[in-house]
Amino acid sequence: MREFGLIGRTLRHSFSQTYFSQKFDSLGLADHQYGLFELSSIQEFPDLIAQHPNLYGLNVTIPYKEKVWPFLSEVAPSAARVGAVNTIEFTADGRLVGHNTDMIGFRDSLRNWLPAGFQGRALVLGSGGGSKAVEVALRDLGIGYWVVSRNPLGQGLTYDDLTPEVLQEHTLIVNTTPLGTVPDVHECPPIPYEALTSQHFLYDLIYNPRETEFMKRGQAIGAQAKNGFEMLCIQAEEAWKIWNR
Template sequence: MRKFGLIGKKLGHSFSKKYFTQKFEREGIQEAQYELYELPEAQALKSLLQHETELVGLNVTVPYKQDVIPLLDELDEVAAKIGAVNTISISEGKTKGFNTDYIGFKSTLEEFYPQAERKQALVLGTGGAAKAVWAALDALQIPYRSVSRNPDPAKQELGYDELTPALLQSYNLIINTTPLGMHPYTDTMPELPYEALTEQHYLYDLVYNPEQTLFLKKGAIAGAQTCNGLDMLYRQADAAWAIWNE
């Protein structure tokens, strides 16, 4: 039996087990199992690997995408550059970290955000998921500013109180990388002057449960184009599966 799974702190929101279990059934993949592993801290990965000796692949979700890095034997070049890991391969007792969030986000953004419309982006949040988004924006040559509850002036980050209606007119792509709006806290959303959004704005939310967050609902009411993280989830999962089967 080959085992795969997801590690994180709270996994009640996750679609990963359902996605991979259905994939195994649909494609007739035998002797494969996908489980959810809630860990109280990233360090618990070591004991998990000791006890679950059949594990050959793991996905990593919040808040451990950066915390797992020192625990791994090796890092893929892209993951090292990004500074965050969401996929781990396990072979002969050795672990290697990858970042397939980058692959999933970049490909979906290219389809959602037309070349002719591209201006500047605001990235809400500065955690592990944001790091993959920054790398993709750099690769697509889309200028951006990050927004944080505790902005770092040295990194030219913005605070939410700086997001004025006038400023939003200069940034027509807004990407939410925070967990705000994620199940079960569906009544939360990033603090934005939503009334300043227009039909020229593009809102991308990495959250996929629920499929329509308050962030996206308010954008849609203003006429903005919206995209959730579901396609990104599928594509990063498929990229992880390819890595585990190399």
């Protein structure tokens, strides 16, 4: 049996197991399975590896994209560049190599969605591992941005800094926080939604629910909105390539 899976603290919202299980079925891979491994602490990671000797690959989600780093043998350039790991490769010689496919997933999904020649700036809500992948993707696409968090370190904005004028100058807003994820679907980032316009684009990395409160509030004013499902699919396919090369 070839085993794959996802590690995180709370995984009831995840679609990864369904995605890969359906992929295995479509490819006729009866000896492949994908599990969900909830860890209350990243210190449980070594025990998980010891208990599952048939692991061939793992995905990593909140809050361990950065915390898993010390437990890896090495990190690939993609993870080093982002500063976060969302995919772990188990090599034939027993090494654990961290990769980041979130950046590719977000970059390609955003490029598919934004109008050609988009010239706006972006606000990145949140400063965790997902935010770091978004930042790298925005730099690749030549889109300037500010990171927004409750307690920014160094350069950045707080939510209190988000005046209507700031929102007018930043027409792309990316939510990388977990606010609004199932089951807490009525939560959303604390931005001045009334300052949004039909010229704004709201991208939410969350994909469950399909339409978050963040998206709903933007759409109510005429903004365009997109969830993270396409990003999930793209990054998953990139992870699959890594696990099978």
